[in-house]
Amino acid sequence: MMQKLKKPESFTLRIVLKIDSSKGKKSEIIKSLQAARIQCCSDKVRPVLVASTVIPSANGVIWAGVFSSQNQEDPENSALALYDISNVRGQVKGFCAYSGNCDSESGSELQPLSVVFKYSSVSAVAATRIESWIVLFIGTSDGQLIKLMSDEKYTPGCPIMLYKSDDERAVLPRMHFDPVDFKHIYIALKKQLRRVSVVPCAKYSTLKDCRAALDPLCGWCVNTLRCSTQDEC
Incomplete structure (x- = not known):
């Protein structure tokens, strides 16, 4: 579960919450609550979460988030980072079991496995896993759809541009793979819907x-x- 809270001065607090739903009683489920704050990134503060997706994985839950510093003149204003959210262990102020101390924090920061892409205006992300590879599809505010491969060590390859809008219409946050033909992805632009080949x-x-x-x-x-x-x- 991802919780996003607005704080003063346009700062966005991003919290991952984890509970064990296999517990028999509601009180036991609540007591199992774990929380962590998501941080991005080490080079500069990017407090705004723009888009995200969950990546299928046999060994855990990989979550991809696009973060922005809200400075469109910066060529690295936005960053796409990968996180392992399957083993959240910690406590964040205000997010704890009713019997716990909600004013303390412990092990509460979740750092990225890898920052795989930086650009001035990333606006959308979708992803899939093929064997040990993660294949990311990145939409931008200047109308590009970019394909990026990441290996088992979360090392990114070279980005490939699959589509570019003639009038630089922004790619909207929701992108969907064709459920019948995985070789295509649907992207939404202002007053447009495009079906783009991904292979x-x-x-x-x-x-x-x-x-x-x-x-x-x-x-x-x-x-x-x-x-x-x-x-x-």
Whole structure:
């Protein structure tokens, strides 16, 4: 559970709350409450949460958040960071079990596993996991849709631009994968809805380029001698 509270002077407090719903009694569920504050990032303060998504994972719960310092003239105004929120252990003032001391804090800061992308105006994020890879789709306020791969150590690769709006319309926060054809994602812009391909395998014309792309959705097909998805081979 993610709780976002507004505090004075335009500061946003971001809290992750965790409870054990398997407990038999309501009082036991409340007593299991754990909380942590999310921080981003070490280079500068980015207090505003712009967008977020949960990434499927067999070993935990990875959460991706876009944070902004609200300075559009800064080329690194916004940052996309990854967090492991599966093992929240701590207490934040005002967020504790009714029998606890709600005025104290312990182990309350959750630091990012990795800051994978910085840009002047990130406005949306969606993600999926393919084996050990995390594939991120990043929308921007100047109308771009960017694809970014992160390996098992949460090290990002090179960003790939999948779409660019002609008139720089902002990509709105909600993005959805096509439930029938995962090869596409729906993005919303002002007065527009776009269906964009997320597997540009055909742009890699050689085996070297296909492998160098490090795109888990693409591979070299020895039958057709071209870069393609597995089901196309």
